Amino acid sequence: MEDIYESNKDSLQMKILLCFGTRPEAIKMAPLYHELQKNNFDIKVCVTAQHREMLDQVLDFFDIVPDYDLNLMQTNQSLNGLSANILFKIDEVFADAKPNLVLVHGDTTTSSMVALAAFNFGIKVGHIEAGLRTYNKHAPFPEEMNRQISSRIADIHFTPTNKATENLLNEGISKINILETGNTVIDALLWTINKIESPGYLRPEIESLKNAIPTDKKIVLVTGHRRENYGDNSRNLCRALLTISERDDVTIVYPVHMNPNVKDVIYEELAGKKNIYLIAPVSYPAFVWLMQQSFLIVTDSGGIQEEAPSLGKPVLVTRTVSERPEGVTAGFSILVGTNQQKISTTICSFLGEFTGFGNSINPYGTGDASQKIAAYLKHYK
Numbered sequence: 546m547e548d549i550y551e552s553n554k555d556s557l558q559m560k561i562l563l564c565f566g567t568r569p570e571a572i573k574m575a576p577l578y579h580e581l582q583k584n585n586f587d588i589k590v591c592v593t594a595q596h597r598e599m600l601d602q603v604l605d606f607f608d609i610v611p612d613y614d615l616n617l618m619q620t621n622q623s624l625n626g627l628s629a630n631i632l633f634k635i636d637e638v639f640a641d642a643k644p645n646l647v648l649v650h651g652d653t654t655t656s657s658m659v660a661l662a663a664f665n666f667g668i669k670v671g672h673i674e675a676g677l678r679t680y681n682k683h684a685p686f687p688e689e690m691n692r693q694i695s696s697r698i699a700d701i702h703f704t705p706t707n708k709a710t711e712n713l714l715n716e717g718i719s720k721i722n723i724l725e726t727g728n729t730v731i732d733a734l735l736w737t738i739n740k741i742e743s744p745g746y747l748r749p750e751i752e753s754l755k756n757a758i759p760t761d762k763k764i765v766l767v768t769g770h771r772r773e774n775y776g777d778n779s780r781n782l783c784r785a786l787l788t789i790s791e792r793d794d795v796t797i798v799y800p801v802h803m804n805p806n807v808k809d810v811i812y813e814e815l816a817g818k819k820n821i822y823l824i825a826p827v828s829y830p831a832f833v834w835l836m837q838q839s840f841l842i843v844t845d846s847g848g849i850q851e852e853a854p855s856l857g858k859p860v861l862v863t864r865t866v867s868e869r870p871e872g873v874t875a876g877f878s879i880l881v882g883t884n885q886q887k888i889s890t891t892i893c894s895f896l897g898e899f900t901g902f903g904n905s906i907n908p909y910g911t912g913d914a915s916q917k918i919a920a921y922l923k924h925y926k
Contacts, residue, residue: 559922560587562644564635566595566617566655568603569848572829573674574650575607576732580915584923591638593617593631593655598803602828606737613638624654624687631658639666646671646922649695652688652847652868660698672699673918674728676709677847677868684866685847686772692868701925703918705851705909706871726917727910734833734852735912741830750831758822759796763840763896765789767799771845774863775806778883782843782863783814785888790820795896797821798835841895843881843888850878854907859899861891871908 561581565574571592581588591613594600604611615634617627631654639647639662647663649656650673660670672695682690696702702718704710705728713723740746758764767786769779790797801811801823815821827835836842836856842849843861850869853860860878872878881888 558587559646559925560589560642560644561922562589562591562638562642562647564591564593564647564649564655564659565653566593566600566631567653568596568599568829569846570650570653570655571600571603571607571609572733572848573729574648575603575609576736577648577673577729577915577918578609579607580919581922584919586919586922589613589642589644591615591635591642591659593634593659595627595653595655599826606828606830607733613642627654628658631655632662635659635662636666639663639668644668646701646925648673649699650674652677652685652692652695654687654691657691657694660695664698669700670695670698671701671703671922672696673703674705674709675699675702675723676704676706676711676713678709678712679866679868681866684773684864685868689868701921703914703921705914708871724917724921727912727914728851729910729914729918730848730851731855731907731910731912732915734855737830737833738837741834748830748834750828751834754824754827754831754835757824758798760838762794762796762820764835764838765795765797765892765896766835766839766842766844767797768802768842768844768846768849769811769863770802770804770807771864772806774845774883776810778863779807779810780814781883781885782888783811785885785892786815786821786843787818788885788889789892789896790818792820792896795820798824798839800824800826800832800835802826841892841899843892851907851909853877854902854905854909857902859895859902861888861895863888869909875905875908877902877905877908 589612592611593615597618617630646669648671649659663670702723704725710725801808841859845863850872854877861881862878865882881891
């Protein structure tokens, strides 16, 4: 009984600040926020709003009200401008919240700059989804260097996979400062599926998608947003999709990112084409529903590579290198780059031959990552 009391006392005394700024970060931090609350931590949330509208959708769905909102999103904001604004604004948050520990996530500019600011303030940093690497600083850009910066600063590293752990050990980070947990995105995915499939959940957006998109064909779900895929690489993907759209057994659904560097090319190449449905970005629960309906997914997203195995969906990754090699090794995903012929040929191959993954286990986790992190922090001094 005394040990339990001491554990609870420690968690009550620890003041934790969760900082994030983008939709993917919010999705992956949401289950951890609720788990820490459940375990009586003094927890506060700061959002930079590096993304605004997409971030707010996630906060609403996961019932999170930020304690601090820096509201830094600006049209065509440079990375240096965003970085400077984060470093300038976050000091006020630290001074008010007085956290013992700041938790950041993944590979965003928010993550690396908040970690740097916390270090300068003398506050310990925990890095969620630590240790992912391509060791190519330009792919993905700027995410690869953001991750490495956060790793050099962090005091605690919560890694999602054994490979991520190995990367950190090879970089000289002590094993005692690493906890392998699985990825919190699987926690969020399972929580979301449970919520949207519950009888009382109102889902007008999903019902609208049902009415707008034919579901009697094989759905190829497509996303794209990486900076390295702007321009000609996006055009190559579009032309591959045009080839696939000629098939009568396929529906291509593409929620188009709001960034003009993405949107303009996609609409120029694909708008009004047969069997191709260009739709506005959807909320996270609606996107989970789309993943469930899909036959395969074509994407440059990292989170989707992690989520899709839990849904039994193959992923074609429109990149030449991925910091998430576990899915490739396990056969859940294939790197197809941005070669038009390779993309279309690989899609056709799956459409004709894929029958499922059987009982294969998602290498990115089983849905208990947040519980493992909270349990660790209960005893962290």
